[in-house]
Amino acid sequence: MILVTGASGQLARRIITHLHAAGADVTEGSRSPASGGRTLDFDSPAALDLTGVETLVLVSAGYAEDDVVLARHSAVLEAARRDGVGHVLYTSLVGAGDHLGFALAHRATERALRRSGLDWTIMRNGLYAELVGALLLWDEGGLQSPFGDGHVAAPTRDDLALAAARVAAAPGRHAGSVYELTGPPFTVGDIARELDAPVQDLPLGEYRRRLLASPALLPFEPPMLASIATSVRHGFLADHGSDLTGLLGRDPHPGVEAAAAAAWLQSPQPA
Ligand SMILES: NC(=O)c1ccc[n+]([C@@H]2O[C@H](COP(=O)([O-])OP(=O)(O)OC[C@H]3O[C@@H](n4cnc5c(N)ncnc54)[C@H](OP(=O)(O)O)[C@@H]3O)[C@@H](O)[C@H]2O)c1
Numbered sequence: 001m002i003l004v005t006g007a008s009g010q011l012a013r014r015i016i017t018h019l020h021a022a023g024a025d026v027t028e029g030s031r032s033p034a035s036g037g038r039t040l041d042f043d044s045p046a047a048l049d050l051t052g053v054e055t056l057v058l059v060s061a062g063y064a065e066d067d068v069v070l071a072r073h074s075a076v077l078e079a080a081r082r083d084g085v086g087h088v089l090y091t092s093l094v095g096a097g098d099h100l101g102f103a104l105a106h107r108a109t110e111r112a113l114r115r116s117g118l119d120w121t122i123m124r125n126g127l128y129a130e131l132v133g134a135l136l137l138w139d140e141g142g143l144q145s146p147f148g149d150g151h152v153a154a155p156t157r158d159d160l161a162l163a164a165a166r167v168a169a170a171p172g173r174h175a176g177s178v179y180e181l182t183g184p185p186f187t188v189g190d191i192a193r194e195l196d197a198p199v200q201d202l203p204l205g206e207y208r209r210r211l212l213a214s215p216a217l218l219p220f221e222p223p224m225l226a227s228i229a230t231s232v233r234h235g236f237l238a239d240h241g242s243d244l245t246g247l248l249g250r251d252p253h254p255g256v257e258a259a260a261a262a263a264w265l266q267s268p269q270p271a
Contacts, residue, residue, distance in 0.1 A: 006059035042072030048079035089133030101224035129255025133262030142198035146207035155183030155218035186256035192259035
């Protein structure tokens with residue numbers, strides 16, 4: 001049986017859908033599981049039950065400080081070892097993302113997985129195209145962007161999910177592999193053309209000031225978001241390799257369309 005964690009999340013949902021479509025024996029794990037699913041809250045280590053799981057798809061657990069995320073992932077790996085899980089697929093972060101504020105938790109989890117004695121596959125996901133679009137700001141004049149002219153090789157969530165499902169369905173072939181999962185690079189200028197909207201550059205200092213002034217953000221979020229902006233702006237997430245094409249058996253979908261759709265959802269709608 002394949003168990004996918006974080007089943008209520010956007011990535012995990014799509015992985016589960018693809019596994020069902022492939023006829024796999026899949027169970028959902030979540031803090032709030034659907035009927036037939038397993039309750040899995042990584043913040044409650046004593047209650048983690050992974051008995052009967054052959055392949056665990058460990059979707060990285062949410063947005064939080066590094067110590068919180070690492071405690072969650074360590075607890076799951078400990079339970080996987082104890083309960084005899086055969087293979088762990090971990091959804092990590094693309095290698096080029098080492099300058100991002102949330103990279104450390106991913107790299108530390110990869111290290112723990114390599115040392116765990118479990119069989120593993122590491123899926124290093126590029127920045128979601130949908131996230132790139134959602135991070136753009138709007139004012140009356142159109143889009144505002146901290147990303148400059150930087151290219152970003154951001155794949156769609158759905159292509160990443162399909163790749164994860166392919167690996168989870170036949171994990172033996174992928175044991176010990178680290179996949180760098182990127183899509184065709186695009187710029188915010190390309191998103192703006194899709195939307196036929198003007199775009200104004202937001203220097204990093206002004207972007208950070210706005211983040212720090214936002215009451216909606218948790219303390220760890222402004223530096224994390226600013227790290228995404230500077231990495232994209234300066235071309236650190238631009239490189240596109242072939243691992244995703246290899247797993248999908250076709251070219252990844254262009255992320256620019258998904259990014260534009262996500263940006264459009266944030267646009268001010270007429271009352
Ligand atoms: N590559 C990227 O661009 C990128 C961007 C943002 C985030 N991420 C990472 O990728 C993951 C999946 O992305 P997404 O878009 O699907 O995020 P999402 O829709 O916001 O879902 C958040 C996920 O975190 C899980 N989670 C939170 N706290 C948990 C806990 N205590 N125990 C177990 N699971 C917990 C949720 O599981 P349940 O609610 O079902 O328990 C859910 O799967 C995120 O959690 C994050 O680590 C990647």
